[in-house]
Amino acid sequence: MATADDLKFQEFDDAANLLAANPDATTISIDEPVEIPKNQQSRLQEPGREEDDELLGTDDSDKTELLAGQKKSAPFWTFDYYQTFFDVDTYQVLDRIKGSVFPVPGKNFVRLYIRSNPDLYGPFWICATLVFTIAVSGNLSNFFIHLGKPTYHYVPEFRKVSIAATTIYAYAWLVPLALWGFLMWRNTKVMNIVSYSFLEIVCVYGYSLFIYIPTAVLWIIPQRVVRWVLMVFSLCLSGSVLLMTFWPAVRDDNRRVAVATVATILLLHALLAVGCLAYFFDAPELNIPAPIIPAHNGTTVITKSH
Numbered sequence: 001m002a003t004a005d006d007l008k009f010q011e012f013d014d015a016a017n018l019l020a021a022n023p024d025a026t027t028i029s030i031d032e033p034v035e036i037p038k039n040q041q042s043r044l045q046e047p048g049r050e051e052d053d054e055l056l057g058t059d060d061s062d063k064t065e066l067l068a069g070q071k072k073s074a075p076f077w078t079f080d081y082y083q084t085f086f087d088v089d090t091y092q093v094l095d096r097i098k099g100s101v102f103p104v105p106g107k108n109f110v111r112l113y114i115r116s117n118p119d120l121y122g123p124f125w126i127c128a129t130l131v132f133t134i135a136v137s138g139n140l141s142n143f144f145i146h147l148g149k150p151t152y153h154y155v156p157e158f159r160k161v162s163i164a165a166t167t168i169y170a171y172a173w174l175v176p177l178a179l180w181g182f183l184m185w186r187n188t189k190v191m192n193i194v195s196y197s198f199l200e201i202v203c204v205y206g207y208s209l210f211i212y213i214p215t216a217v218l219w220i221i222p223q224r225v226v227r228w229v230l231m232v233f234s235l236c237l238s239g240s241v242l243l244m245t246f247w248p249a250v251r252d253d254n255r256r257v258a259v260a261t262v263a264t265i266l267l268l269h270a271l272l273a274v275g276c277l278a279y280f281f282d283a284p285e286l287n288i289p290a291p292i293i294p295a296h297n298g299t300t301v302i303t304k305s306h
Contacts (some may be wrong), residue, residue: 039191085120085199093122100207100241109207109245110200118199123206127172130209133216134168135161138280141220160280171272172209176201179246186253194249204245208238212273217282227281235273239266 086235103109138160146152180198187193196204215234219227242265250258 005105060237085118088117088119088121091121092117096122096203096207097126097210100210101237103237103240103244103245104285107244109195109204109241113207114164114200116202118197118203120199120202120206123172123202123209126206126210126213127168130213130216131161131164131168132178133213134276134280136162137220141222142280144220144222164276164280166276167272168209171268172205173276175206175268182261183249186257191280193253196249204242208269212276216276219277224282227277231273231277235270239269242266242269 043186099109099113104112139156142157143154146154176198179194180201183195187195211234215230218230221227243262246265247258247262248260252258253261
């Protein structure tokens, strides 16, 4: 029958014998901290790099978010493929709308709201709502301006809906497509250029247009100064979202190229706002044809209208 000494773990006895024979032997404790790799040490020694990664969204946490948010791929001709672009809930959409209306200085909109789950639901309905808001508000504004004039007869201009739809949807899709292609091209020449995906750029542009929906309603006010003040205010809010999103992506490029890229983005955004206000609300008044009123004595009287 085995004794108590036979049941001892021989490994500990061997270790004790080795230490007794060679006191200088090196031992390893499992409680010792693991050595930090050199590449991680270099990252820890660069606080500015961490700030850039946080702003650009290129650190390891983004890889984790992308892996966690991966969806099952489906053929592009199936409904399931396009359903993934609309897989958002109301709270996510409202949070992204709030982030576009109240931008946080120094924070990247893609990093904070979009990257984990980019969608087309918000941009599509924001653009659709903006189209009808501008068209309806433009007609109401024209009605209130001419209200009380005896020679004016209100006729709704349905063509404004098609014009607004063409302008806004072309801007919300073609400009992001051009910007995405430009960033991809510059990424082949400068390694530090961050290339957002096309869907992420569409999200940024789509949500940045939300502020113009309440602004278009307020443009009904028949005061030109008030309209332009509202336009400038909305342009500053939405333009700041674009600026804080795309400037960190191109700032490591050639200085002139980076400034020209951001200036072009803001210029196109300003042209959209100014064009909508000038065409749908501040269009010059057309001369209304003077009605011909027959007189009782057989002559005609032409009334002059301005």
